[in-house]
Amino acid sequence: MKVLLVNVSPHKQGNTFTALNEIAKQLQLNGVDAEIMWVGTKPVRSCIACNQCRVKGLGRCVFDDDICNLVSEKMASSDAFIIGSPVYYGQPSGAALSLMQRLFYSAGGLFQNKPAASVAVCRRGGASAAFQTMNIAFQMMNMPVVSSQYWNIAYGREAGEAALDVEGMQTMRTLANNMAFLLKKIHADGQPDYPEREKWNPMSFIR
Ligand SMILES: Cc1cc2nc3c(=O)[nH]c(=O)nc-3n(C[C@H](O)[C@H](O)[C@H](O)COP(=O)(O)O)c2cc1C
Structure with missing residues (x-):
């Protein structure tokens, strides 16, 4: 079992x-x-x-010049999928939102049914709003959202300061334990037996 974690901060080791x-360390444990x-x-x-990912059934985004x-492909x-974003003006970074929207639209089938979580990191405020914004996308992708002992939030300003946020780091480890617990249940019989889905029945307000 493998969890893919995406760090959407421009700071590689922030x-x-x-x-x-x-x-990641706790998952490995x-x-x-x-x-x-x-x-x-x-x-x-x-x-x-442009809808080309769907019209042409590409299963990927037409733009091939960024990480999307x-x-x-890794997914x-x-x-399972975890995205971590710094808080920018009380919300996830623009990169985090753009990435999730393109991933889910172009390659949603690779995410369906797989457990997910988001992490928001800030200096002082706005993390819970950013956290909710990221989670709302999982909830229309049939992705079980994994929780922790608190919202998945950590505080810090200079690179690495978040390590000093004792409760935040504990929240991350608890999230990892809960993710591992759920993954082991889902994969207990080998290949996961994901639920069958009804054919999509879109509502139209246009008459
Ligand atoms: C454009 C910008 C906007 C920010 N907005 C907020 C904010 O609304 N609230 C906050 O607490 N911190 C804000 N910050 C600070 C970062 O969220 C914080 O420094 C975080 O630890 C950066 O994570 P990183 O080291 O992974 O990049 C902002 C930083 C930038 C660059």
Whole structure:
């Protein structure tokens, strides 16, 4: 079993990484593999609603010049997904939102049914709003959202300061324990037996 963790901070080893790394280490202690991908400093495009990923059944985004398709490729061999974002103006970073929207729209099938969690890291405020914003996307992807003893939030300003947030780091380890617990239940019989879905029945307000 493997969890893919994506660090959407432009700081490779900043506070978001510190929080994700605490989760990764604890997952490994639970016998679950963990890989942290870093978004880098190049811009992450936002979705332009060209619909080509769906019309052509590409299963990937038409834009191949940022991390999006690299994440979805990794997700094909991952059993769970965690995204960590710094808080920017009380919300996830623009990169975090753009990435999730493009991933889920272009390669949603790779995420369906797989447990998910988000982590928000801030200096002082806005983390709970950012956390909720990220989680709401999982809830329309049939992704079980894994919880912890508190919202998955850590505090810090300079790179690595989040390690001093004792409760925040404990929250990350508890999240990892809960993720490992759920993954082991889902995979107890080998291949997961995901529920069958009804054919989508979209509502239209247009008459
Ligand atoms: C553009 C920008 C906006 C920010 N907005 C907030 C904010 O609304 N609330 C807050 O507490 N910190 C804010 N911060 C601080 C970062 O969230 C904080 O330093 C965080 O630890 C950075 O994580 P990183 O080291 O992983 O990049 C902001 C930082 C930047 C660059």
